[in-house]
Amino acid sequence: MRKITIAILALIVLAMIIPIGFSGEANSVVVTYGEATHANSAYKSTVDDFFNSYAHVDLNSADSRIIYASDVNKISTGISGKTYSSNQILSSALLDLNDNDNLEVSVDKSKIKTVTGDMYISALKSAGITKGHVYVTSPVSATGESALAGIMNSYEAATNVEIPENVKEAAADEISTQAEIVDNSGVDPNSLSKLVDDVKQEVSKDNITDHNTIVNIINNYVQNNNINITNTDIENLADSIEQVQNVQGDVNYYKGQVSDFMGNATGNDFSIDGILDWIKSFINGI
DSSP: OOOHHHHHHHHHHHHSSSOOTOOOOOOOOOEEEHHHHHOOHHHHHHHHHHHHHHTTTOGGSSSEEEOOOHHHHHHHHHHOOOOGGGGGOOEEEEEEEESSSSEEEEEEEETEEESOHHHHHHHHTTOOOOEEEEEEOSOOOSSSSHHHHHHHHHHHHHOOOOOHHHHHHHHHHHHHHHHHHEEEEOOOOHHHHHHOOOOOOHHHHHHOOOOHHHHHHHHHHHTTTTOOOHHHHHHHHHHHHHHHHHTHHHHHHHHHHHHHHHHHOSSOOOOHHHHHHHHHHHHHHH
16 A cells, blocks of 8 residues: 555646656657638648658648737848738748758749758758758749748747847848848858858858958859859848848757757656656555
């Protein structure tokens, strides 16, 4: 009788120390639908089919959210001057944070026509995001620019850590600037993305914030790699990279918060099996 009583008490203690909703593996899958896609059942079905085919996750158990034009415009209007209407928010994204060893972005190239996977990766790294597998698609042809707002929203939902607004703006400006250059100049998007990534690394390494210095670095890169973009494009890229560099303090703070979350989520300090073994040994020893 005494063993049973102690066992019950031990289970009560176990219930108290395990967080509500805790499971061996946290659900870190978040889907964000563009509002025009979510409002159209055929569009949503097309998007879900892509996610089911490539992400291989249970969409029914995923955290599902809608990205509205107001969410995108909150970031884009003050930067690129673009304003989106509700029927333009089509791009949708799925984040699987369980697949978190590296940052990977899989883009449905049959629908997303401007923004590439490398562009998303570069912009997300600018925001301090370095892990997770992201899938991006649309039910119809789209640039993919609006998906970034959904992707960042997904990371906030999965980690419960808010990305600073100025960091979101810098990442969005990076995507918007590259998309505009691709549309206007016809430059190869992968070459442009590599240019931006390489220049950002050089600027970050030397902590460069001077606009003219960044312009010179881009000019040298363009000439050495035979990339055909205009002086206006170079100025816009310099502005974008300068903005990214200027928010690094907030980026590092955000990365610290996310690292704390990831450490708590994946660490080995807390083990249900260990506690159960302790309970068994405790009971058997009485």
